Amino acid sequence: MISFPVLLGVLLIGFLLLQVVPTDPATVVAGPTATKAEVDAIRNELGLNQPLWVQFGRYLGRVFQLDLGRSMISNRAVVDEIALTLWPTVELMLACLVWAVPLGITLGTLAARRRGTAIDRAIMALSVMGVSVPIFWVGLLLIQYVGGAGLLPFQGRNGPIWTADGFLSIILPAVTLGSVFVGPVARMTRTSLLETLGADYVRTARAKGASDWRVTIRHALRNAMIPVVTLVGLQIGFLLGGSIVTETMFAWPGVGRMAVGAITSSDFPLAQGAILILAVGFMAINLAVDVLYAYLDPRIARG
């Protein structure tokens, strides 16, 4: 039940965002030419002169009715803005996981099987580099050498992923985002696999004459996957951070780019909504990881 206090904290941050802002929302909504009376009227209308705890209660009520207010810039409902940007972000994260996780597991397995050899050292060196590289550098290099050469589009999303144009336009962002993810997955797979390869049931499997690779894949890898799933789950937050940078760089119309844009243009209702949905999304993924866990390791389900 880790999620409940986090959710409350995030809601409080979202609420504070609409309170502690340096600019007075009533003045902003009223526009620069409004008279003092007009500003006061709008302040009354928005309920901004009520005590804070009343405002927080009202805010919670509105959030649970999915009313997150209106963007100060486009004047559209924040929920609608989020609905537009949510799928592109999900699409980008899936497109990243779909290649980065299998590649990471493959490299990690290879490194564990060839432990201590040059292959192992090379894969581990790559993995350290992967966690050290600023994601925006990977993006800049891809934009410069692949996008700049006209090989692939690098500006925006040209349609859903199942269309040809949409698929081409997601390649560079997905490669950028996944590049920082392969390393940690490979490393965790290697460590975890080395542990399971020493387990009794692996020795049993070897003793009954199973081939090396069969032992690795059928017996050890499946058990080694549990920490890897945890890692992937924990690193989803990390991925979320990466997707914010990636979306901004590639003009990808997702939640992260919207959040950054809203913050830099002081569009507080939109910023609040974007941060809220990012946090809720993160918690939903963590829950999904817990469920996947129980599937991989029945001991957990039985408690």
Place this chain on the structure above:
Amino acid sequence: MTDAALPLQSQADQRAIAAIRRKNAVWRRILRDPPAAIAALFLIVIVGSALLAPWIAPFDPYASNMRMRLCPIGGTRCPDFLLGADNQGRDMLSRLLFGLRATLGIGIVAVLVGGGLGALIGLSAAYFKRLDQPLMRLVDVLLSFPSILFGLAIAAVMGTGLFSLVIALSIASVPSIARIARGAAQSIMQQEYMEAGRAVGLGDGALIWRYLALNCWPTILIYMTLQLGQAILLGAALSFLGLGAQPPTAELGSMAADGRKFLSIAPHVSTLPCAAIFLVVLAFNVLGDALRDALDPKLRQ
């Protein structure tokens, strides 16, 4: 094994034990690992040049000269600028030195503040058994939460800028240091001298400070160093997004963002700061892995 457990050892034994200890000293083990030794050396040079930036930078990092705008590395327009000039004709080398200074400074302040708070939480959790559960749940929550979201939320509430950036990075480094501090403190709590201290009537404050903190700080400090690489990477990403250091401040993340517009005509303007961040973080990570291996006897082969 402690000396107290071997009361009858001869002088020769003592000399042999001392020799083994010296041979296995952490820094010696680091030096025997070439990548880690290179990383350590590199970091000493980098931190040194960042500290000395105002004295060793060949030019003023903020002095622009439009005639040298976007001058490439080794360009004839700017023979004095070793690494070319940026979009305002400022010397890249000087800006990189000052940028390193800012980026490292932000990271170090954040890790010291956040790590200090984390250490306090960890020590309290280990010392006051009743606080252990609630404090560690709080730490778990912080740890599970993506740190870039702190950056976004704090930038949104307090406005963008260096102060918000340092606060966000500090919060991000609290939970992992708290865990380490708790682990280190728990093993100290088992020691007999803790009981002895209590028996002679020392108060909680004195026990925590003189017995726990003073025995734990080497471990905590080493993990703070490891955390520094992550803090630098996160800080650079936030600055790159325009949520941290603002132009014209010479900071590596915002310099990289600045150069983005000139990628096709002058790639060095963004590539150099990116490469600098990469190398510094890589060095911290390589050194960090080596330190962890050296400190954790279980992982030693």
